[in-house]
Structure formats: structure tokens, C-alpha cells
Amino acid sequence: MTFNDISRRGLVLLGCGKMGSAMLAGWVRDGLDPKAVWVIDPQPSDWLLDQGVHVNQSLPPQPALILVAVKPQLMEQALPQIGAFGNAPETVILSVAAGTPIKTYEDMLGAKTPVIRAMPNTPAAIGKGITAMSANSHVTDGQLQVADQLLKAIGQTVRCEVEAQLDAVTGVSGSGPAYVFYMIDALAAAGRAQGLSSDMAMQLAKATVAGAGALAETSEETPEQLRVNVTSPNGTTQAGLEVLMNEGSGLGPLMENTVAAAADRSRELASG
Numbered sequence: 001m002t003f004n005d006i007s008r009r010g011l012v013l014l015g016c017g018k019m020g021s022a023m024l025a026g027w028v029r030d031g032l033d034p035k036a037v038w039v040i041d042p043q044p045s046d047w048l049l050d051q052g053v054h055v056n057q058s059l060p061p062q063p064a065l066i067l068v069a070v071k072p073q074l075m076e077q078a079l080p081q082i083g084a085f086g087n088a089p090e091t092v093i094l095s096v097a098a099g100t101p102i103k104t105y106e107d108m109l110g111a112k113t114p115v116i117r118a119m120p121n122t123p124a125a126i127g128k129g130i131t132a133m134s135a136n137s138h139v140t141d142g143q144l145q146v147a148d149q150l151l152k153a154i155g156q157t158v159r160c161e162v163e164a165q166l167d168a169v170t171g172v173s174g175s176g177p178a179y180v181f182y183m184i185d186a187l188a189a190a191g192r193a194q195g196l197s198s199d200m201a202m203q204l205a206k207a208t209v210a211g212a213g214a215l216a217e218t219s220e221e222t223p224e225q226l227r228v229n230v231t232s233p234n235g236t237t238q239a240g241l242e243v244l245m246n247e248g249s250g251l252g253p254l255m256e257n258t259v260a261a262a263a264d265r266s267r268e269l270a271s272g
Contacts, residue, residue, distance in 0.1 A: 003158075004144075005064045006032065006035045006064045006065065006146070007032070007033055007088075008037060008064075008108050008148070009060060009062055009063055010036050010037070010038055010059075010063040010064065011027075011032075011036060011037050011038070011063060011065050011067070012037075012038045012039075012040070012059055012065070012066040012082065012205045013037065013038070013039045013040070013041075013066075013067045013069060013218070014040050014042055014066060014067065014068045014069065014070060014079075014081065014082055015040070015046055015068065015069040015070035015071075015074075015078065016039045016044065016069065017041075017070075017167035018043045018122070019069050019071065019096055019120060019122075019124065019157075020039075020041075020048065020067065020069035020077055020096075021048065022047075022124045022125040022129075023044065023069070023086075023096075023120075023151075023154055024037065024039075024051065024053070024091065024105060024125060024155055025068065025149070025151065026124075026154045027150065027151030027153050027155070028051065028238055030153050033217065034051050034052035034104040034170065035052065035053070035054075035056075037053040037054065037261070038054040038055075038059050038060065038063070039053050039055050039056070040055060040056060040059075040081055041055065042056075042075065045054070046210065047154035057185045058073075059143050060090060061158075062088070063085065063088075063091055064080055064090075064091065064092070064146070065091070065093075065094055065146065065147070065150070066085060066091060066092070066093050067094050067095075068094065068095040068096065068097055068105075069096050069097065070097060070186075070199070071097070072097050072098060072100050072269060074101050074109075074123075075097065075104065075108075079105070079108045079109065080108075082109070083108075083109060085113075086110035086113050087109070087110035087111070087112045087113055088113070089112070089114060089138065091114070092114040092115070092139055092143040092209065093105055093109065093114065093115045093116065093117060093118050093269070094116045094118060094147050094150070095115065095118065096118050096120055096152030098119070098132075098170065098174065098266070098269065099170075099237055099265075099266050099268075099269025099270050100269075100270070101117065101163065101270045102115045102117050102134070102135075102136050102163055103162075103210070105154070106136065107114060107266065111138075112138055114135075114136065114137045114138040114139040114140070114143060115135065115136045115138070115165060116133055116136075116139055116140065116143070116147050117132070117133070117134050117135070117146065117163060118131050118132065118133045118134075118147070118151060119131060119132045119169045119170055119172075119174045119176050120132075120151065120154060120155075121173050121176065121177055122177050123155065123177060124154035125154075125240065126157055127144075127153070127154055127155055128155050128156050128194050129154045129155035129156070130156040130157070130158065130173050131151045131154070131155065131156070131157050131158075132157075132158045132159070132160050132165070132166060132169040133147065133157065133158070133159050133160065134149070134159070134160040134162065134165070134166055135147075135175050135182040135199075138226055146158075151190075152246075153227040154186065166247075166266070167263045167264075167270070168259070169177070169267040170258065170262060170263060170266040171258075171259035171262035171266065174262075175259075176237065179255075179258060180209060183209065184202075184205045184206055185205075185208050186210070187204075187205040187209070188201040188202040188204070188206075189203040191199070191204060191205065212226075226257060227241075248255075
């Protein structure tokens with residue numbers, strides 16, 4: 001399957017909220033013809049209606065790929081709308097629904113349905129996301145490659161060795177942006193407590209987190225080495241890090257507990 005197959009056979013979006021819209025915007029930006037896209041959404045946004053895609057119209061007979069981007073609690077209501085494509089080897093189901101295991105699709109659509117489960121995150125909206133994928137045995141290498149190409153429109157991609165790893169992925173990168181946003185708020189609040197204005201504290205916090213993240217991503221040095229580079233002996237950074245790196249109450253154990261809680265909740269959702 002190639003991008004030509006998508007243009008010829010069509011791509012279907014089941015649900016087009018924030019994540020679906022971000023992905024669609026990336027695909028159109030990369031040259032996908034909107035006329036090759038069909039969207040099923042009970043409440044289409046004005047933005048979606050302006051994209052030139054088919055909205056809530058009859059679906060093509062053999063779409064190359066169906067993106068499932070509905071909330072998990074709506075899955076039982078939504079999936080029957082694509083039931084005709086179950087057990088169809090030529091149509092792959094690509095799910096970005098959190099906490100919905102591959103078995104759910106196999107049970108509802110057919111045991112031989114090609115299914116790829118993916119976990120993107122919200123920076124996908126600006127093309128800076130990262131998505132992890134896991135597929136069942138009915139997905140071909142070609143289908144995996146096309147899914148990978150489609151997901152690269154919204155950022156980086158990684159492949160999990162086993163589906164169970166997606167729970168940990170959810171705890172790290174799926175939920176991770178919320179942790180970082182909270183950290184920005186907390187850093188700004190700490191600046192205000194030291195006498196900075198609200199606007200200045202927030203500007204400093206946002207730029208510091210964004211800049212440090214960009215440096216960590218592009219540098220050949222590890223985050224640990226980058227930390228060492230800015231930590232002078234007995235200096236201000238060391239004083240702050242002694243609090244942040246406390247083995248009992250510092251960021252390390254707090255982050256471990258945070259990711260574990262999110263991963264455990266992902267497992268609970270997957271188990272029903």
C-alpha cells in the first residue's frame with residue numbers, strides 16, 4: 001500500500017476532534033488531496049467543513065486506511081459505522097483512541113481485521129508530537145510503512161515490540177505534555193514567589209522549558225551531561241538541584257509515581 005493507494009482508494013476518519021483535526025491538517029499540508037478523505041463525525045467543526053473533505057457521506061468501497069479517533073467511551077457506538085470493513089485485508093484500522101486495545105477491534109470488527117494501535121500526544125497539533133505504534137499479525141509491512149508515513153506528518157514515530165508497552169508510552173509521552181505544562185505553571189509560580197511579575201515569570205518559565213527541550217532534542221550530549229554543563233560547583237544551579245534531586249522527596253521519585261499512575265490507569269481502561 002502506498003500514498004497513491006490512499007489517493008485512489010480513500011482514507012476514512014472515524015471522529016475528527018482535536019487529534020483527528022491535527023492529523024488531517026498535517027496530511028493536507030503534506031499534499032494529500034482532501035477529496036480522498038472521508039470523515040464520519042456527528043458534530044463536524046467549521047474548520048473541518050472548510051477543508052474540502054467528504055463529511056458524513058457514503059464511504060468508499062475499499063478505503064486504504066481508517067483512522068479511529070473517537071473517545072473510548074463512544075467506541076461501542078462508533079465502531080459499527082465501519083463494520084463493513086472488518087476482516088478486510090486491504091483496509092487497515094489505525095486507532096489513536098486511548099486505552100482501547102487491539103482486541104476490542106478484533107472482537108467488534110472481526111478477528112482477522114488488520115489493526116494498528118497508536119498513541120500520539122498533543123504537540124501533534126504543531127507537528128511536534130511523537131507517536132508509538134503496535135500492530136496485530138494481520139497488518140502487512142506495507143500497511144505499517146504507510147501508517148508510519150502518515151503519523152510522521154505530526155511528528156516522530158516509534159514502534160513498540162509488544163502492545164503492552166503502550167501503557168508505559170501513555171504514562172510517559174501520551175500524558176507527558178500535561179506534566180510539562182504543570183511544571184511551567186509551577187516554575188512561574190516559584191518565580192512570582194521570588195518577586196517577579198506574573199507576566200515575566202511566565203515568559204521566563206515557558207522559554208526556559210521550550211529552550212531546554214529543544215536543546216536536549218538536538219544536542220549530541222545526554223540530558224545528564226547537559227545538566228552537568230550548567231552546574232557549577234557550589235553555585236546557584238547546584239543549590240536548586242539539591243532540592244530537585246533529593247532521593248526521597250525530589251523529582252525522580254515523584255515522576256516515577258506519576259508515570260506509574262498514568263500507566264496503571266491505561267491498563268485499567270484497556271481491561272474494561
